[in-house]
Amino acid sequence: MFDFQRITHETDLYNFHTHTQFCDGHAAMEEFVTEAIELGFSHLGFTPHSPISVESPVNMSRDDVTAYFAEVDRLRDLYGNRIRLYTSMEVDYVRKGDGPASDYFQQLPLDYTIGSVHFIPAINDPNEMVDIDGKFQDFKVRMAKYFDGDIEYVVRTFFSQMTSMVEEGGFDIVGHMDKIGYNASQYQEDIDNEPWYDKLVVDLFECVMDYHFTIEVNTKAWLQRNRFYPNLKYFDLLKRYNAPVVVNSDAHYPTLINNGRLEAIKLLNAL
Ligand SMILES: [Zn+2]
Numbered sequence: 001m002f003d004f005q006r007i008t009h010e011t012d013l014y015n016f017h018t019h020t021q022f023c024d025g026h027a028a029m030e031e032f033v034t035e036a037i038e039l040g041f042s043h044l045g046f047t048p049h050s051p052i053s054v055e056s057p058v059n060m061s062r063d064d065v066t067a068y069f070a071e072v073d074r075l076r077d078l079y080g081n082r083i084r085l086y087t088s089m090e091v092d093y094v095r096k097g098d099g100p101a102s103d104y105f106q107q108l109p110l111d112y113t114i115g116s117v118h119f120i121p122a123i124n125d126p127n128e129m130v131d132i133d134g135k136f137q138d139f140k141v142r143m144a145k146y147f148d149g150d151i152e153y154v155v156r157t158f159f160s161q162m163t164s165m166v167e168e169g170g171f172d173i174v175g176h177m178d179k180i181g182y183n184a185s186q187y188q189e190d191i192d193n194e195p196w197y198d199k200l201v202v203d204l205f206e207c208v209m210d211y212h213f214t215i216e217v218n219t220k221a222w223l224q225r226n227r228f229y230p231n232l233k234y235f236d237l238l239k240r241y242n243a244p245v246v247v248n249s250d251a252h253y254p255t256l257i258n259n260g261r262l263e264a265i266k267l268l269n270a271l
């Protein structure tokens, strides 16, 4: 397994979660590299949304994977003496056998892998996978169309998908582990402060620790939504479990590559 702790003790300036032209990022990989070098980063990992078995405009196509690897190689040749670049993917866990542990991802020469859940099954059709990530306007429409407005089903299913992903394994970092909390709490205020919700998060933490995964502190939404994933109120669990942590900006724009990271690191160091 990739040793993030060894790396992240060396420096606070890194990002292991970056989206570029190979998925829904808004700039070319090279622009992220030059921005990172300018800021003094030592490590930068690219994580296109992985090829996926369901219809998704944000995920990379399998046909582009070879070009993606070639582009990392080209950038390593150009910039490798100034920054360490990593080939990775943010791999979607879709359903049993269709996630990071599948043969397809296991045979790819990735330096490390983030495992994430962005899709859950519709309430009346287990084969219809619905994107519950992204903008709240879209989420609200899907709540009516695919979930009969049952927000508790959506939250519980998100966390059970996360748990299944962790149990199946085949990746290194647990991506934005309670991300459903944002859309769910927009849909129903304070749902993420209810005891049953809290228990789902704590149970997931325990499961992640049982399997010895690294936990991502995802800072993408800090400036806009004042929210980390996992939520700030769970940072004490990171300490209690002595969890291995990486702090990632989940950047889709080069200018946001360090967005929220230093704030999170400061809070983590103060625990
Ligand atoms: Zn994600």
Ligand SMILES: [Zn+2]
Pocket (backbone or CB within 6 Å): 017, 019, 090, 250
């Ligand atoms: Zn991401």
